[in-house]
Amino acid sequence: MLSVSEAQSLVLAKAHVLSAAPVPLSYELLGQVLAEDVVSDIDMPPFDKSLMDGYAVRSADLSDGKALLTVVEELTAGQTPKRALAAGQATRIMTGAPIPAGADAVVMIERTRPASDDRVQIEDRPPRPGQNIMPRGREMRRGEIILSAGAPLRPQEFGVLATVGRITIAVIPRPRVTILSTGDEIVDAPEKPGPGQIRNGNGPMLQAQVVRAGGIPQYLGISRDRAEELRSKIKQGLQSDILVLSGGVSAGKLDLVPGTLGELGVQAHFHKVEMKPGKPVFFGTWKKTLVFGLPGNPVSALACFELFVRPAIRRLAGHEKPGPFFVEATLAENFTYKTDRPTYYPAWMNWEGKGYQVRPVPWFGSPDLRALTQANAFIFIAAGEHQLPAGQVVSVMKTEDES
Numbered sequence: 441m442l443s444v445s446e447a448q449s450l451v452l453a454k455a456h457v458l459s460a461a462p463v464p465l466s467y468e469l470l471g472q473v474l475a476e477d478v479v480s481d482i483d484m485p486p487f488d489k490s491l492m493d494g495y496a497v498r499s500a501d502l503s504d505g506k507a508l509l510t511v512v513e514e515l516t517a518g519q520t521p522k523r524a525l526a527a528g529q530a531t532r533i534m535t536g537a538p539i540p541a542g543a544d545a546v547v548m549i550e551r552t553r554p555a556s557d558d559r560v561q562i563e564d565r566p567p568r569p570g571q572n573i574m575p576r577g578r579e580m581r582r583g584e585i586i587l588s589a590g591a592p593l594r595p596q597e598f599g600v601l602a603t604v605g606r607i608t609i610a611v612i613p614r615p616r617v618t619i620l621s622t623g624d625e626i627v628d629a630p631e632k633p634g635p636g637q638i639r640n641g642n643g644p645m646l647q648a649q650v651v652r653a654g655g656i657p658q659y660l661g662i663s664r665d666r667a668e669e670l671r672s673k674i675k676q677g678l679q680s681d682i683l684v685l686s687g688g689v690s691a692g693k694l695d696l697v698p699g700t701l702g703e704l705g706v707q708a709h710f711h712k713v714e715m716k717p718g719k720p721v722f723f724g725t726w727k728k729t730l731v732f733g734l735p736g737n738p739v740s741a742l743a744c745f746e747l748f749v750r751p752a753i754r755r756l757a758g759h760e761k762p763g764p765f766f767v768e769a770t771l772a773e774n775f776t777y778k779t780d781r782p783t784y785y786p787a788w789m790n791w792e793g794k795g796y797q798v799r800p801v802p803w804f805g806s807p808d809l810r811a812l813t814q815a816n817a818f819i820f821i822a823a824g825e826h827q828l829p830a831g832q833v834v835s836v837m838k839t840e841d842e843s
């Protein structure tokens with residue numbers, strides 16, 4: 441049977457970055473990947489500017505740090521200087537205002553006191569030329585490349601793009617991911633399940649996972665385990681970048697998903713991976729569309745999504761590192777576990793001063809989604825019988841930021 445990493449390689453080999461398009465700069469692009477190099481249209485700062493509220497001075501006037509200076513002008517941010525400083529003169533200046541000609545240092549207000557209407561007494565150490573001044577172009581120069589294609593957009597990138605006046609920007613679009621739940625026994629959340637029925641937890645869960653991965657979910661609802669209904673819903677789903685089905689991929693009588701996908705021309709790349717939970721997972725392609733058949737058990741569906749679908753979404757969205765992301769953590773308690781397959785075991789991980797610590801959560805197997813409300817990660821455990829002592833270093837798959 442295929443290993444998880446072999447299966448991941450097959451997925452990534454079929455996942456091609458989507459074509460970039462120019463779009464208006466908006467916070468909705470948060471996390472998307474820049475598709476062009478960005479050049480500054482200005483020097484920043486555009487002028488030598490004061491970093492303090494205080495007095496712009498000539499350092500030569502303050503060789504011993506003390507002087508009584510004549511105040512010739514007052515400048516707040518947004519104003520421009522009209523008076524150059526001559527010997528014995530100072531300009532009262534606020535943070536962000538341009539430095540007047542002749543001045544080469546700013547003395548902070550706390551080191552000064554007003555002496556009379558137009559005089560100020562400075563009592564400081566001798567100022568260093570350039571003190572409390574940010575020179576023009578220190579942050580960036582006009583014509584300089586300040587952001588490169590491939591950069592994921594974080595808040596600081598938005599600030600820099602606005603600073604250089606960009607109102608449209610080329611980015612890789614978010615992948616469109618269609619979600620289809622399957623199963624005769626599944627009813628949607630508003631319904632009271634009848635005998636033998638359960639509610640559709642996977643639909644909303646997978647949509648949220650798509651959003652977390654940076655994609656746009658489209659929900660097709662539930663298909664009964666009937667070939668015709670599956671066919672028509674799958675056809676619709678194949679129009680998006682990725683189609684994710686849940687249920688119907690195992691070996692049961694009504695597990696019709698792989699067969700129906702095959703009839704519709706979806707080329708199968710794998711069906712079954714050496715892992716727990718999630719062994720029956722299916723992956724195929726139809727033209728450029730990636731098709732994932734996730735097992736119906738909710739923890740299997742969630743884990744398979746994190747291991748295969750999320751990296752695919754990230755790759756289509758242009759991220760250089762598709763994940764999943766693993767860190768090392770020390771076990772917070774003894775952990776005894778026996779498994780015939782490599783296992784991803786729900787756990788709680790947190791930063792404990794020097795490193796990550798991790799604790800398995802009580803878990804009753806692949807149907808037990810509730811256990812995952814107490815978890816934020818999965819401990820990776822190789823096949824075998826393990827008696828892991830507290831303090832043992834283990835590999836942990838991070839699925840979310842700590843909170």
Ligand code: AMP
Pocket residue numbers: 621622623625626638639640641642643686687688689690692695734735736737738
């Ligand atoms: P299947 O993969 O279709 O054999 O389903 C495996 C198990 O997962 C069965 O117990 C199903 O009832 C359950 N299951 C399937 N789909 C869902 C769903 N959308 N939400 C919650 N549980 C599901």
Ligand code: MG
Pocket residue numbers: 622623624687688694695736
């Ligand atoms: Mg089923």
